[in-house]
Amino acid sequence: MIVYPVIDKTMLTQMKSLLIVTIVVALAGNAFCEDQPANVLIIQTDEHNFRTLGCYRETLAPEQAFAWGNDAFVETSAIDSLAKRGAICTSFYATSPVCTPSRAAFFSGKYPHHTGSHTNDQPLNNDIVTFAEVLRRDGYATGYAGKWHLDGPGKPQWEPKRKFGFTDNRFMFNRGHWKNFQLSEDGPRVGSTDKKGQPSYSVGDADEKTFSTDWLADRAIDFIRQHADEPFCYHLSIPDPHGPNTVRAPYDTMFAGMVIRPPMTFSMTKENPKWASASGRNSVGKFNPSLMAMYFGMVRCIDDNVAKILNVLDELDLTENTIVVFTSDHGDLCFEHGRLNKGNPYEGSAKIPMIIAAPGSIPSGTQVDEALSTVDFAPTLLSMLGKEAPVETEGRDASALLTGKGDAQWKDVAIIQSSGLKPSWVAAVSDRFKLVLSTSERPWFFDLQQDPNELKNLINNPESRSTVRTLARELIDHVGKAEDPQCINTKLAEQLAELSAD
Structure with a gap:
């Protein structure tokens, strides 16, 4: 004989409460459900050496993590927090380690030679469908602030006519590494000028409201507040820490007293292959620690602004339903192999940060070691949002690697290439x-x-x-x-x- 338990009203109430909690937890574990689309916030820097981020140093041996000396590093607690609650990709590369082709691959999911933007200052083809355009068509509010570098030679060229899915592109500028921005009655403008009255890269009188990183971060915050009640996708493209290596106070002196030494490979240029010859405009014969001190200052300013943005997401209760991405377009050798900047397949040039926090989708503390590149970003992001990538997409969907589900068919190989045809x-x-x-x-x-x-x-x-x-x-x-x-x-x-x- 089966004896059924007697359930009184108190037990029934408790069971109902437990059921409700279970449902809520289940929904929270799948934050990207159809009736509550996830927001997307992408923070992209320019020419960023991955070793300047604490979360990447933690994945490296000490001699690699502290390439400029055991005490020469930047604290990046805000960016590191994204890695702690999401995923860090330790082998993520620029498909082509130069601004325009890398960005073309990132936004389109296509290899640079199929986008029109195969080298710097070459405009995207009109028929390119970016991930932003896919989301815009699906009802997302979309916007962009910062450097674009995909509309040809225009400089600064505010608000390009071709938006490629970014509806609010008032604060998008095509080219340049300006340090001082202002809002005028006629719209945004460069705040520093030279003796001829032309826009200048000078920091000038830039402060926490007008310095490029701060100013652009504030534009992102304005957009987030405006669209907090609807799904949004915003891209914040910060032109630092790309040169010129200058930054506003107090970051300009924050690392001035730091003992910074040249990387171990700095004086070993005879070992360089011809594709990274120690001659040419990116080669340096003398180590300049002050350049690195300023570089560190730019990175610290970026991290402080990331913290400011994350605090706003918390304030608006958007953190649990927003995918936050931190990445760059390419690296900077920062004196490794006697060179600065990018353009070759060395790690410092081609490997870039890729950190993705996606509550309810990517488990906290995830580390993806498989090789990926910027061409894989668009299809991966769209897959995480439950969207179909355009049929012409060439990049791979790496969402299974990020979410911990694994992909038995995955090939741990990324193809990267020089710019140009x-x-x-x-x-x-x-x-x-x-x-x-x-x-x-x-x-x-x-x-x-x-x-x-x-x-x-x-x-x-x-x-x-x-x-x-x-x-x-x-x-x-x-x-x-x-x-x-x-x-x-x-x-x-x-x-x-x-x-x-x-």
Whole structure:
């Protein structure tokens, strides 16, 4: 005989309460449900070395984490907090480590040579459908503030006519690394001018209201407050820490007394491959610690403004329903290998921050080590929001890696390339290995685990043969699928044929 328990009114009330709590928790665990679309806030910096972020230093060995000295680093608690409650991607690369092509891949999910923006100052093709356009069509309020660099040579060129999905682009400017902005009766303008009255990169009298990073962050906050009651997607594009290495007070002196030394590879330029020759405009013969002190100051100013924005999300009860992304367009070698800036496949140039906090979707403390690049961002973001990416998308959906579900079919390889349609170099990168082919010399193969400074070419090491063959075949596969002109070149084709052979 089955004996059923007697349920009195008190027990029934408790059971109802438990059921309600369970439902609420379940819904909270799936924050991106159809009746409550998630907001999107993307904070993108420019020319940002990943080692300046505390959350990335935690993933590195000390000699890599503190490349400029054991006591030479920046505290980035706000950006680090995003990594703690979301995911940090430790092998995320600029598809092409130059401003325009990297951004083109980021917004479109297509390789640069298919966007029109294959090198700096080349405008996006009119038919490009960005992730913002997909969200706009689906009812999102969309906006953009900061550097765009996808509408040709215009400089600063406020509010480009072609919006590519960003409806409110009043504070979007096409090019430049201005330090001082103002709001006038005629709209935004550069606040510093030279002796001829032309817009200048000078910091001038910029303060916490007019310095570029602060001013742009305030525009993002204005938009968030205005659209707090509807789904929104906002892109904040900060032109720092790209040069010129200048910043407003007190950040301009905050790191002045810090002992900053050159990276270990600074004086080892004889080891550089020809694709990173120690000659040219990005090469430096003398280490300048004051440049790094200013660079650190720019990063700290960025972090303080990220904190300001996150506080507003908390204030408006939007934190739990907002995907927050922190990333950059490409890196800066910051004196590694005797060079500044970007444009080559070295880690400091091509590897960039990618941090995504998505409550209810990405578990806290997630670390994704598989290699990804900017071309993978748009399809991944749209998938996380339950949206279909445009059929012409070439990037990969990495949402399963971020959410912890895994992808048994995933290939740990990202393809990155030089800018422009004329072949220069192309690389296949995994979490551990990097194969670089170029028109200037023999192939290079790095083991990033054993040689994180990228000094040893293991291309002729018999133990590397199998991995080199695999990466070469991935490049061949990429050429076939993406019709990549980087590899439609006799020398590169010959190298691929030799390296991929059994």
